[in-house]
Amino acid sequence: MKKIITVIGARPQFIKASVVSQALKQLSSIKEIIVHTGQHFDENMSNIFFNELNIPKPDYQLNINGKSHGKMTGEMLASIEDIILQEQPDALMVYGDTNSTLAGALAAAKLHVPVIHIEAGLRSFNMKMPEEINRILTDQISAILFCPTQTAIDNLQAEGFTDKEILIELSGDVMQDSAMYFKQFVKQPQIENLPANNFILATLHRAENTDNIQRLQQIVHALNTIHKTIAPVVLPLHPRTRNVLAKENIPLEVCVIEPVGYLEMIWLLDHCQLVLTDSGGVQKEAFFFKKPCVTMRDQTEWVELIEVGANQLAGADSKVIIDAVNNMLNRTISDPNELYGGGKASANIAQFISQHI
Template identity: 65%
Template sequence: MGDCALGNGKKKGCLIFGAHFYQLGFVLKIFTIVGARPQFIKASVVSRAIKKSECIDEVVLHTGQHFDQNMSDVFFEQLNIPRPDVRLDVNGGSHGEMTGRMLIEIERAIKDYAPDRVLVYGDTNSTLAGALAAAKLHVPVAHVEAGLRSFNMNMPEEINRILTDQLSDLLCCPTDAAVQNLNNEGFDSKPAKVLKVGDVMQDSALLFSKFALPPQGLGGQSNYVLATLHRAENTDDIGRLSSIVQALNAIHKNVAEVILPLHPRTRAAISDQGLDLDVKIIDPVGYFEMLWLLRNCGLVLTDSGGVQKEAFFFGKPCVTMRDETEWVELIEVGANVLVGADRDAIIEHVQLNIGRIVKDELSLYGGGKASGEIVRHLQG
C-alpha cells in the first residue's frame, strides 16, 4: 500500500497489480475519447467504476461528432456523467474530413495531457481518430467493444472497428463471438491482450432503467411494436425503403400499434420518395424515453445495432431489418431474427414473436459487471 500521486494530486491506498503495472507512487492517467451520446452513456458506467479505484485518474475528451440537445446539464446530472475536460467541435463533412480534423485536435490534446493510456469506445469516427492519434504518439490504446464484426465492408463502422482493434493493445470484448473474431484474425499470436469483459450497454441499461419516463404524449401504451429505422442501406435504397414502409403499415393496421421515433433524415427520405407511412410517428427520443419504450413494448423492430441488444436486456424479442448483424449470439439463442427488407418476412416474424418473453439464461453479456471488469484490467 502507498500514496498515489499525479502532478499535485494524491490518492491513498494504491495497490500494485504486477511488475508490468505503474510504479508505486503514481496513478494511471486514462484519457477517454467519446463523440456521440451513446458513447457517453457507455463511458459513464466505466467512469463510475474508475472513481472507485484509488489508482486511476480520468480525463474525458468529447470530439463533438454528434451534437445532441438531450446532452443538457440535466442529462449529465441525472446520469452522473463526468463533463468533458476537453471539448472539440468537430462535426459535419465527409468521413475522411471529420476523422482528419479530429486526428489533428486529439493529437494536440494527448500531447498536452500526456496520458498513460487512451480509452475508446465502439466504432465511430471519434473512436478511430482517438486510437490513431494515440498510436502515432506511442500511447497504449484500450478498445471497449472490441472484436465486433458485421463482415460488411460497405459499413463505415466496420472499417473503424477493424482499424481500431489493430491499433489497440487492450481489447475488451463484449462476447465470446467477439473474442473468436479477433482470434480468427491472428490476435491470439499477438502481444495484445484479448479479454471477454461483458457489455457495458447492459451495465447502462440496468443502472439507468430507474430513470425511464414516457415520451411526451405517451404513457398508457403496452405490447406495441417499437420500431427504429435509420440505416443508410435501408433509407437510401428506394426498393428496401418502400418494402419496409409497406410492412410497417400492415403491422400497424393488422397486428399491433407501431410506435416509430423517426429521425429527420429518415423522414425526409420517406417524403422525397412519396411514400405513405401510416404508423404512430413521434420525434426522436432521449435515452430515458427510449428505456421506457423498450420496457413497455411487446417487440422491437429495428435496423440499429445497439437496439438489438437493448431489446434483449429488457426481455423483448427483436426482428432486425438488416442482412447481417454483429450480435450473432442473439440469433443463435433465438432472441433475434434477421429479415432484411423483405416485406412478408418482416410481417411474419413480428406476428410470430410479439409478446414473447426472452430470457437471458446464458448471461450472454456479463450481467451488468462489464465496467468493473474493464477497470480491473486497466489496473493490471
C-alpha cells in the first residue's frame, strides 16, 4: 500500500481536502496521513471544518500560528521534515498557496519525496502577494501538478514546464466538487433581519487590502455606501480584519457577523444576490452558485471568470467598487462549458495518483 502525507493548515485547504480524502478512501491502494499545521487557529476557521466536512482528524497537529511569514514557514518546514522522516511516505500532497503549502513542499523536496500540488499553475502576476511566491515556488519543486483550468496549464507552459520531468494534469477544480456535494447539508446562519434573497455577501481579509490603510478605508467606504443605498451587505468578518479596523478606528456600517462554517457560508452564497470579495476561492464559489462577483483586487488568478463576464475586478477604489456592483448586480451567470470540470476533479486526482506514485 502506498502512503501519502497531506499537509493542510488554512480554511480553503480543509474544504479541498474533504472531497479528495473521500476519493482516496475509495482506493484500497493508498493510505493518507493528514498533517494540520495549525495555521488557522480560530475555532470557527479550523476545528469546525473537520467536524462539518467529515475530514479525518489529523494524525499530526502542529499548532504553528500567529507569527511572521518567515517564522511560521520555518517552524512548519522543520516539523514536517521530522514527520516525513518518521513516516517515510511515497509522496506528499499540498493544496493552494499558503505558508503551509510551501513548507510542506520544501520539506518533501529536500528529502527527495515527490510533491503533489493541487491547484497548480495559478498566477496573479503580482509578486507583492505572499501567495504568489508560495505557488510559484511550490510548482517549481513538485513532481505532479494538478491544474484546475486550461489557463493554469498555459501559465506553466509559458514558464517552461513542458521541458521539465514533471507530470501536469488538467484535473478540474476540487472546490466545485465540494460546493456540489455539501450543498445538500447547508445550514442557515442565525442573522437577525436578514432579507431572504436580497443581500450582498462580502468577505475582506487579504493582506494587500487590510495592511494598506488607504485601500482599507476606500473599501470600507464602498461597503458602507452599498449597504445604505443598494442592498444590505452581510460580512463574516475575519478576526485579523476586525483587529485592524478597531486599531485604525475605521467605522464599518454593514451587517457584520462572526466567521461562519463552510455549510453556513454556502447557504449565504446560495441565497445572496451578489458576492463582493478579495478572496480567490470565494470568486469561484460565487460562480459555482451562479452569482455575479465583484473582486476587490487589482489582479485575479481566475482570469477565465473575467473573460466569461461572471466577475469584475474593482481594485480598492470606492467609486469603482460601487459602480461595479451596480453593473453586475442583476447579471445572469451560467456554466454551460463546465469551466471547472463539473464536479469530477477529486475522482480524477485520486485515480491519477494511484497510477503514478
